[in-house]
Amino acid sequence: MDKWMKNNNFNKILALVFGVILWTIVHVDTAPTNQTTVSTQSKIIENVKIEQVGIDNDKYVYTFDADSVRMEVRGKNSDLNFKLSDAYNVMVDLSDVGPGDTTLPLNYDLPSGVSLVEMIPHEVNVHVELRNTKSFPVTLVTKGKPAEGYQLGTAVIDPAEVEVTLPASELGNVSKVQGTLELDGDSTSITEKKVRLAAYDSSGNEIKNAVIEPSIVSVELPVTLPFKSLPLDVSFTGQLPGSLVLSRVTPEVDTVTAYGSEEALAGLSSYEASLDLSSIKSAGTEQVKLDLKPPEGTAKIEPVAVSVTVSVAQIAERTMENIPIKLEGVGRGLTAVVTDPAAKAVTLTLSGAPTLLDQLDQDNISVVADVGGLAAGVHQVSLQISMPRFISLVNSSQPHIVTIDLQAPATPGTTDKPNTGSAPTPEPSSEPVSGVETDNEPSNSGGAATATPAPTAGTSENSSTPAGSGNANNAASTGGT
Structure with a gap:
């Protein structure tokens, strides 16, 4: 090898070969246009x-x-062929553009070695408006149906209000912001469902360019059987010890909700929970839990149990005098006068919790003589006595009977009969005397063993007791119904 390297002719030949190779590499893309190996061409980029x-x-x-x-x-x-389309950039500068219409030139940036022949368009028209924002409540529509027999409750949407941003000229076109929830035979409540919102005009057309923030809301939609809200009444069974009476019964809720078919619910107007008084042994206040069962024909009831605050006190008595007698049911053209008692008032002895008795006044007690259906003449009528809840009439078995004189207007030309000095004997009426109870009918102040439906505990409803009915000992133990 050293022999060849020392040969000048060899070195000259080798140098010539390398020179030709380098020249070919450098000039391969710069050959004259009339050579097919190097050329330029056009390209359309869409x-x-x-x-x-x-x-x-x-x-x-x-x-x-x-x-x-x-x-x-x-x-x-x-x-042209080995540059990605991302290498071709077209820009418009909006830095100094304000509201109104403006025509702006387009700037471009091309890859090295590439020149622009034509660009369409070479400028752009831009319309600029101030951006306005307004809050709108979110509404929800459903598509599809729940399971057969089930119904939809009121949807809870979070957030309930969103902001819509549009050009000032378009914001007034927004009529509502609404989401759509798809149903497919659902029988259970829908929770935390994400729903996308859209803005609509008054014709129901979607406003595509509306910016809604947030654009997605969370929806909870109850899916239940038909239901009905019922007032809760507390009735009583059993008896308190002889010296105790109720002073207050307050359930923690006033209403319960029953679920079932519409037919079953149609027959319900209230729900009665039963409190066993025999479970209470001493005076004071205690919490009693009552289990609630679905009414017949219904599927369930909510809540399934309710706590009742029961206050019990030692029995006391109070006598109230000069309670006026009110007349009701006087026939057309008749005049009614209470002739006995002459004071047209009664004295009543009442029993109950001391705190309730202390609060009583004449306005709390109603004494009514109902003469409805009676003809002119003198009649003896049993009084109907109404008292606040948990107040009873002492000796209620003794009748409170008053004498009522129903007088017809005098007929012209009649002659007055001489007064013989004897009281006229009242003739028996063909109509039953209003307010008189038969022996087999319990009075409203009767024994606690009867589970008579009571008004909602804690109310001040009066109990109507015709005088002369009931049992004093039972009335004292229950405190009335």
Whole structure:
């Protein structure tokens, strides 16, 4: 090898070969245009997106008449075919543009070795408006149906209000912001369902360019059987010890909800929970839990149990005088007068808890003589006595009977009969006397063993007791119904 390297002719030949190779490499792409190995050509690039520079989306809304361009470029084959389309950039500068209509030139950036022949369009028209925001409540519509026999409750949407941003000229077109929830035979409540919102005009057309924040809300939709809210009444069974009476019964809720078919619910007007008084042994206040069972024909009831605050006290008595007698049911053309008692008032002895007795006044007690259906003449009528709840009438078995004189207007031309000095004997009426109870009917102040439905505990409803009925000992033990 050293022999060849020392040969000058060999070295000259070797240098010439390397020179030809280098020249070929350098000039392969710069050959004259009439040579087929090196040439330039045109290329069409469609849909080059216009990049928006210097925009202020928080303040303005921009509308462009074009969002992309068509470019014709020229260059060497290697530059045109081996450059990605991302290397072709078109920009519009909006830094100094305010509200109104403006025409702006488009700037471009091409790969090295590529020149622009034509760009369509070469400018863009832009309309700029101030951006306005307004709050709207979210509404919800459903598509589809729940399971057969089930119904939809009131949806809870979070958040219930969203903000809509639009150009000032378009914001007034927004009529509602609404989401759509799809149903497919659901029988259980829908919780935390994500629903996308859209803005609509008054014709129900979606406003596509509305910016809604937030654009997705969370929805909870109850899916239940038909239900009905019922007032809760507390009735009583059993008896308190002989010296105790009720002073207050207060359930923790006033209403319960029954679920079932519409037919079963239609027959319900209230729900009665039963309190066993025999479970209470001493005076004071205690909490009693009552289990609630679904009414017949219904599927369930809520709540399934309720706590009742029961206050019990030692029995006491109070006598109240001069309670006026009220007349009811006087027939047309008749005049009614209470002739006995002459004071047209009664004295009553009442029993109950001391705190309730102390609160009583004449306005709390109603004494009524009902003469409805009676003809003119003198009649003896049993009084109907109404008292506050848990107040009883002492010696209620003794009748409170008053004498009522029903007088017809005098007929012209009649002659007064001489007064013989004897009281007229009242003739028996053909109508039953209002307010008189038969022996087999329990009075409202009767024994506690009868589970008579009571008004909602804690109310001040009066109990109506015709005088002369009931049992004093039982009334004292139950405190009335």
